[in-house]
Amino acid sequence: MDDLKKIAQNTIKALQAEGADKAQCTAAVSEKREFNVDGGEFSLFRTLFDKSLSLMAIKGNKKGNIAINRFDDEAVSAAIKDCIAVAESAGEDDAWDIAPKQEDKNVVQGAPEADVDLLFSRTKELLENINDMFPKIMVEQLVVSHEKTNKVYCNTSGSSFDITNGIYEVSVMFSGHEGEVASSFFGSGVVTDSLDRPFIELGTIKKDLSDVEQQIHQKPFEGKFTGTILLTPGCLGSFISSIVGNFASDGVLLDGTSLWKNKLNEKVADERLTIHVRPDDSRIVCPEVYTTEGFLSEGYDLIEKGILKQFKLSLYVANKTGHTRAKNSAFSCVIEPGDTAYEDMVKGIKKGIIVGRFSGGNPGTNGEFSGVAKNSFLVEDGRITGAVSETMINGNLADILTNLVAISKETVCDGMDVLPYMAFDGVVISGK
Amino acid sequence: MLQDKITEKRSMFIGDVHTELRAQINRKRRINLLQGNLTTNVRTEESGVSARVYKNGVYGFSSMAEYSSEAAEAVLRAASENAVFMDSHIKKGKEMFPAIPYGRQQLNCRVTDIDQKQYIDFVKEIDNYIAVKYPSLASRMVIMSEDSMEKLLSVSDGQDTHTAIPRSYIYLFMNTETKDGVPIEQFKPLGGFGNFSEQFTDPSLLFGEVDKLYEITMQKKEGIYAQAGYKTVILGGDLSGMLAHEAVGHTVEADLVLGGSVAAHNLNKRVASDLVSMVDFAHTYDGKMAPLPVYVDDEGTPAEDAVLIKNGILTGYMNSRETAKHFGMKPLGNARAYLFSDEPLIRMRNTAVLPGTDKLEDMIASVEDGYYLTNTNNGQADTTGEFMFGISMGYEIKNGKLGQAILDTTISGVAFDMLQTVDMVSDSMTWSSSGFCGKKQPMPVGMGGPQLRCKVMIGGR
Structure with missing residues (x-):
């Protein structure tokens, strides 16, 4: 058994001996067990034994990173020298830094020990449930795994975190079929620390299967209109990710292209919208304990009642721009629910679409998005009138936040985020 | 270069199954220079050994982040056990796929390495050229990315091989705005198969590509929306x-x-x-x-x-x-x-x-x-x-x-x-x-x- 703490501490000492002013190191080992189903049939059982050693050194305000997956003395010594050489070759930048001393942590999370037999049974049960409940669904691929990880972080500030966790993950890709007619494919998944419940009951797996089965006879519609898009929780997650990436993340604040760069503490969204970034939410499975720079992770609000409260910034970009760093480096997104039931949201749509998946180009830094609404339903006068194909949607990420129609009462947790349904107006929806 | 520690393990291959034993190392080098700020300066290497066994229509697989004789034996055993587990639970009973005659292919090219400073100096020279010649750009980024896969493969039937795929690229990004404030981004990847030092010998040889990208970016700055x-x-x-x-x-x-x-x-x-x-x-x-x-x-x-x-x-x-x-x-x-x-x-x-x-x-x-x-x-x-x-x-x-x-x-x-x-x-x-x-x-x-x-x-x- 590798002594991770000893490896990490010795590496820090060696980096200091080589001249590092500040340094951090993470040593980790993991074991993964994974069942694969392809084309509806079990195909593969994998067991993986992995390790990793990540080093970061700052020497004379110059920073270098090295990552290897070996712990033997020869490899570690070479990595230490390489890390210093990489740092020495960089330009000076006094924005690089790590956290000051934090309280040491020794944390066990989730389900560290795998129950492989029960995992196999639950996987088989999911396939049987899909066959029984959704006979028109074809499972293209199902990957179910358990991964146990033990990692130790140490830095030159004297902080030390020892984290052991175990996560079950379910990821299923499927499509609906009737003869030669098929829906678009769809992916659904969850992470969990418990095998107590059948997988089909977790996250949105059952609803996703039901929706896709109803999308087999999707067809294009004629014309173009400006209307409402109702985003499912999974699709909303990808929009939120684009919004944060385009307006509130490191790259766009560092190069100054963010539309929100001067909007801190100003209104950027409808006042009903609050976005928490909460690794401390009890629904998040195996949340982040410490940030990439060695701070203990805490929750923060990105947007509170429509007001931009914080950018999602690393310590480096915070130092470069004069903003405050985000208090965690994960993005466990928890959006406050609204007061409208999902069914009533649908009833309230005059003309629009329910979007299950968005296949779009990278939005420009001005937030303009354009792409295909996949796995989607047309809604007219409050009623779902059919599944649509070849339907494009165009809008602006910044504008839709102020064109919010409603947020659902219901939220869905997939173990990583807690998200509602959300509807936005003013989006151009084009048929064939 | 990977030393061959797996061919000798062919004696452990079992007769009625198909077996693959593979040692591999993946290497990455990456430099990001955003507006002259070195935001990424990373070298990574991942290596280890894995085995896969096909039995009656199901596969067992195992890998270890260690490349040694003992690790090769361990993954062979684990992959076989996993195949047996799956076969006993699934019972597909499929026949073996047709055999391929045994053969052996030697390494097609070698993966070489250079100091990180050489990458950084190269990227900085291109960045400096852009910064000086095109100061009106809203922002610029130059990325260097080199990655490689080197593999040693031994199979129960088919070709035993030693292969490598190194590839190296410089990515140029330019950002500006239209007169109406619409952001414009253009990028251009340069490079291809081979080690960095083979692909890129002199930064000034890329200046022509920089100029072309700037010209296209300026054309787009005057661009119009396409009609839907x-x-x-x-x-x-x-x-x-x-x-x-x-x-x-x-x-x-x-x-x-x-x-x-x-x-x-x-x-x-x-x-x-x-x-x-x-x-x-x-x-x-x-x-x-x-x-x-x-x-x-x-x-x-x-x-x-x-x-x-x-x-x-x-x-x-x-x-x-x-x-x-x-x-x-x-x-x-x-x-x-x-x-x-x-x-x-x-x-x-x-x-x-x-x-x-x-x-x-x-x-x-x-x-x-x-x-x-x-x-x-x-x-x-x-x-x-x-x-x-x-x-x-x-x-x-x-x-x-x-x-x-x-x-x-x-x-x-x-x-x-x-x-x-x-x-x-x-x-x-x-x-x-x-x-x-x-x-x-x-x-x-x-x-x-x-x-x-x-x-x-x-x-x-």
């Missing part, structure tokens, strides 16, 4: 390569065919106009090395070209040895794994639409009202063949002449419908190889094609 609708367009080689890979290639990967892709019902049927032929090249195109050559795959199958569409007819799939047996086809070396800890999956290699006989200028002259779409910044498709490509550069065509540049837009369509509209195919060929294909695992792939005249939906407000 169903339009006649000429797709540039980057776009037809993307089409070959994303919209058609994935649907004819046999594992996705078994999962219900649109190709399942279209074998030996017309799926494109008779001007369209498409091939997944193994290692050689037109007598020269393909962008990312594969000589033997990770199941020990010697790699050959896979003809996918011939004169508009869907003629074949890309297979693993198992799916080839299922479909009664010959395996052609498409089963590849990305990391030592990854199992081989059916992957494309160098997938391309074949060139035709038309001249680009004649194609442009033939379009009364349409667009010439030259660059893409991303693309997605699903197993129905419905695709969406982001268009990052293009020009309007009016009365047979190129007009103004257009701003970012998207195009979409259904591959087997859209390919039926192809009525002109140029005689030139554009290859690209800088990206990763994503399918459970990433994988470096090449893609290419000529200019195609066809009809697609253009997005827009």
Whole structure:
């Protein structure tokens, strides 16, 4: 058994001996067990034994990173020298830094020990449930795994975190079929620390299967209109990710292209919208304990009642721009629910679409998005009138936040985020 | 370079199963210089050994992040146990796929390394050239990315091999704004197969490409929005390569065919106009090395070209040895794994639409009202063949002449419908190889094609 703490501490000492002013190191080992189903049939059982050693050194305000997956003395010594050489070759930048001393942590999370037999049974049960409940669904691929990880972080500030966790993950890709007619494919998944419940009951797996089965006879519609898009929780997650990436993340604040760069503490969204970034939410499975720079992770609000409260910034970009760093480096997104039931949201749509998946180009830094609404339903006068194909949607990420129609009462947790349904107006929806 | 510690383990292979034992090292070097700030300065290496065992229709696999004689023995044992576990629970009872004669191929090229400082100095010189010559840009970024896969493979039947695929790229990004404040981003990847020091000898040799990118960026700065609708367009080689890979290639990967892709019902049927032929090249195109050559795959199958569409007819799939047996086809070396800890999956290699006989200028002259779409910044498709490509550069065509540049837009369509509209195919060929294909695992792939005249939906407000 590798002594991770000893490896990490010795590496820090060696980096200091080589001249590092500040340094951090993470040593980790993991074991993964994974069942694969392809084309509806079990195909593969994998067991993986992995390790990793990540080093970061700052020497004379110059920073270098090295990552290897070996712990033997020869490899570690070479990595230490390489890390210093990489740092020495960089330009000076006094924005690089790590956290000051934090309280040491020794944390066990989730389900560290795998129950492989029960995992196999639950996987088989999911396939049987899909066959029984959704006979028109074809499972293209199902990957179910358990991964146990033990990692130790140490830095030159004297902080030390020892984290052991175990996560079950379910990821299923499927499509609906009737003869030669098929829906678009769809992916659904969850992470969990418990095998107590059948997988089909977790996250949105059952609803996703039901929706896709109803999308087999999707067809294009004629014309173009400006209307409402109702985003499912999974699709909303990808929009939120684009919004944060385009307006509130490191790259766009560092190069100054963010539309929100001067909007801190100003209104950027409808006042009903609050976005928490909460690794401390009890629904998040195996949340982040410490940030990439060695701070203990805490929750923060990105947007509170429509007001931009914080950018999602690393310590480096915070130092470069004069903003405050985000208090965690994960993005466990928890959006406050609204007061409208999902069914009533649908009833309230005059003309629009329910979007299950968005296949779009990278939005420009001005937030303009354009792409295909996949796995989607047309809604007219409050009623779902059919599944649509070849339907494009165009809008602006910044504008839709102020064109919010409603947020659902219901939220869905997939173990990583807690998200509602959300509807936005003013989006151009084009048929064939 | 990987030392051979696995061939001697062939004595542990069991007779009635197919066994693969693979040692591998993946290496990455990356430099990001954003507005002159060195935001990424990283070197990574991942190495280890894995084994996969096929028994009665199921696979067992195991890997360890350690490359030693003991680790090789351990993963062989674990993979066998996993295969037995699956076989005892699933009982598929499938027959073994046909054997491939034993052979051995030696290392095709060597992976070399240089100091990080050499990468940084190179990138800084390009960045400095941009900063000094083009100070009016809103922002700039130069990225250096070098990655390599070196593999040693020993199989119970098929080809034992030692292979390496190094590739090196410089990515140039320029940002500006239109007079209305619309942000403009243009990027250009440069490089290809080979170690960095072979691809890039002198930064000043790239200054011409920098100037060209700036010129295009300025054209786009004056650009107009494309009109939305169903339009006649000429797709540039980057776009037809993307089409070959994303919209058609994935649907004819046999594992996705078994999962219900649109190709399942279209074998030996017309799926494109008779001007369209498409091939997944193994290692050689037109007598020269393909962008990312594969000589033997990770199941020990010697790699050959896979003809996918011939004169508009869907003629074949890309297979693993198992799916080839299922479909009664010959395996052609498409089963590849990305990391030592990854199992081989059916992957494309160098997938391309074949060139035709038309001249680009004649194609442009033939379009009364349409667009010439030259660059893409991303693309997605699903197993129905419905695709969406982001268009990052293009020009309007009016009365047979190129007009103004257009701003970012998207195009979409259904591959087997859209390919039926192809009525002109140029005689030139554009290859690209800088990206990763994503399918459970990433994988470096090449893609290419000529200019195609066809009809697609253009997005827009």
